Amino acid sequence: MIPAPDLTINGTATIDGVTLFAPLTLTLAAGQWTCLLGGSGVGKTTVLRLIAGLETGAAFAGEITASDARPVTERVSYMAQDDLLLPWATVAQNITLGARLRGEKPDLGRRDRLIERMRLQDHIAKKPSELSGGQRQRVALARTLMEDRPIVLLDEPFSALDARTRADMQDLAAEALQGRTVLLVTHDPGEAARLGQSIMVMTQHGLMSCQSPHASAPRRVDDLETLETQGALLRLLRDEAA
Amino acid sequence: MKYLSALTATVFAIAIWQTIVSLTGLPKFILPGPALVAETWWQNRWLIAEHTWITGIEVVIGLACGTVLGVLTALQLASSRVARVLVQPMLVFTQALPVFALAPLLTLWLGYGLWSKVAMAVLIIYFPITSSFFDGLMRTPPGYLDLARTMQASPRAILWHIRIPAALPSLASGMRLAAVYAPIGAVIGEWVGSSQGLGYLMLLANGRAKTDLMFAAMLTLGVFSIVLHMIIRRATARMAGEMR
Numbered sequence: 001m002i003p004a005p006d007l008t009i010n011g012t013a014t015i016d017g018v019t020l021f022a023p024l025t026l027t028l029a030a031g032q033w034t035c036l037l038g039g040s041g042v043g044k045t046t047v048l049r050l051i052a053g054l055e056t057g058a059a060f061a062g063e064i065t066a067s068d069a070r071p072v073t074e075r076v077s078y079m080a081q082d083d084l085l086l087p088w089a090t091v092a093q094n095i096t097l098g099a100r101l102r103g104e105k106p107d108l109g110r111r112d113r114l115i116e117r118m119r120l121q122d123h124i125a126k127k128p129s130e131l132s133g134g135q136r137q138r139v140a141l142a143r144t145l146m147e148d149r150p151i152v153l154l155d156e157p158f159s160a161l162d163a164r165t166r167a168d169m170q171d172l173a174a175e176a177l178q179g180r181t182v183l184l185v186t187h188d189p190g191e192a193a194r195l196g197q198s199i200m201v202m203t204q205h206g207l208m209s210c211q212s213p214h215a216s217a218p219r220r221v222d223d224l225e226t227l228e229t230q231g232a233l234l235r236l237l238r239d240e241a242a
Numbered sequence: 243m244k245y246l247s248a249l250t251a252t253v254f255a256i257a258i259w260q261t262i263v264s265l266t267g268l269p270k271f272i273l274p275g276p277a278l279v280a281e282t283w284w285q286n287r288w289l290i291a292e293h294t295w296i297t298g299i300e301v302v303i304g305l306a307c308g309t310v311l312g313v314l315t316a317l318q319l320a321s322s323r324v325a326r327v328l329v330q331p332m333l334v335f336t337q338a339l340p341v342f343a344l345a346p347l348l349t350l351w352l353g354y355g356l357w358s359k360v361a362m363a364v365l366i367i368y369f370p371i372t373s374s375f376f377d378g379l380m381r382t383p384p385g386y387l388d389l390a391r392t393m394q395a396s397p398r399a400i401l402w403h404i405r406i407p408a409a410l411p412s413l414a415s416g417m418r419l420a421a422v423y424a425p426i427g428a429v430i431g432e433w434v435g436s437s438q439g440l441g442y443l444m445l446l447a448n449g450r451a452k453t454d455l456m457f458a459a460m461l462t463l464g465v466f467s468i469v470l471h472m473i474i475r476r477a478t479a480r481m482a483g484e485m486r
């Protein structure tokens with residue numbers, strides 16, 4: 001993998017002349033998890049989609065730059081709340097989708113190692129409809145890792161999972177995505193507190209940087225400082241909404 | 243259970259038919275009863291089979307050609323904005339023309355034989371196939387397209403690996419509609435000018451006041467359409483199920 005760069009997004013977005021987010025500067029530190037926390041409609045998903053080079057419906061004035069000055073969009077991989085598994089393709093085919101779409105030969109050895117790492121050995125030939133929500137997100141994570149990109153954008157990928165599966169997935173993703181520049185957009189203060197090496201809260205008034213717990217991520221679910229951080233973040237979100 | 247309910251419905255329909263015949267006492271050249279029609283059908287089974295064969299060939303060739311044409315048109319429309327601007331209004335316009343009015347013209351151009359009927363069948367199914375597949379191609383879940391874009395997929399690769407498979411269930415429903423429409427197209431073609439086929443047989447029987455034979459031919463056409471629909475349904479079941 002190419003070394004992960006710092007990433008900076010600097011600018012403002014409007015929808016039909018109405019400001020979605022005021023001028024902001026968000027820096028994603030190289031090789032670290034940045035959690036972008038915020039309520040619905042503050043534009044956090046827009047920030048992520050802008051970095052990914054996807055359609056947002058908003059007009060963006062500003063720039064997105066990497067510390068190594070190389071283009072950003074071709075070095076990202078993307079994972080959303082909806083696992084986006086193709087229902088007609090098997091687990092194995094879904095994992096190698098990127099290579100097929102680019103007309104490349106997929107690295108089958110790498111695919112098999114990822115299948116093993118995501119504990120999907122028993123499901124290789126199954127269709128997504130035969131899998132549980134957690135298994136599906138593990139396939140999506142394997143597909144994301146298969147792309148082997150230095151920048152990984154996660155748009156609430158675990159929010160539809162039950163509490164236990166979500167915690168498992170958080171551990172798995174934190175471990176698997178180590179060393180990459182990760183942006184995790186979430187509305188769950190607990191998730192931000194567990195995973196964020198840098199935690200940013202996005203509100204109507206702009207971005208706020210919050211102190212992240214000292215323990216290394218993924219933090220234990222019952223780590224005291226993590227729970228305090230979770231509480232503080234939630235309080236902040238509620239105060240901002242009031 | 244499905245077969246039982248179908249059988250019950252058939253028996254019920256025949257009972258109503260028989261009741262009407264008994265109550266009104268209409269002469270048999272106006273409304274023949276079920277028993278007479280069945281008897282006529284049996285006596286003329288080889289004649290009916292021969293004409294069904296002809297209509298069947300027209301319908302099957304028409305279905306195949308119409309599906310291929312419709313699929314190609316939908317792909318072209320889906321991948322080119324220019325094609326959408328130029329061709330889409332034309333497509334709707336041709337659908338607004340009554341097919342009956344075109345039948346004599348097709349006979350004039352293609353003759354009395356097989357091809358004018360095939361052309362009628364194609365004309366009548368072209369629109370449902372094209373529009374259902376096109377709709378499917380334009381309604382790809384946006385998340386898939388986002389994902390594909392972050393994977394640097396070309397528009398062609400997106401079409402081939404994502405949009406087409408995602409649109410197959412829509413194509414399947416278009417094909418099922420086509421299976422019902424295609425026999426209508428072929429029969430209209432036969433009415434306008436032919437010497438063979440179920441449409442011809444119906445017209446001939448009607449002209450000679452052989453209403454029982456006309457009924458037998460018509461019911462055969464109905465059964466033929468149902469069987470065709472069932473076959474296409476079975477054949478497209480996998481396509482339709484792909485999105486589950």
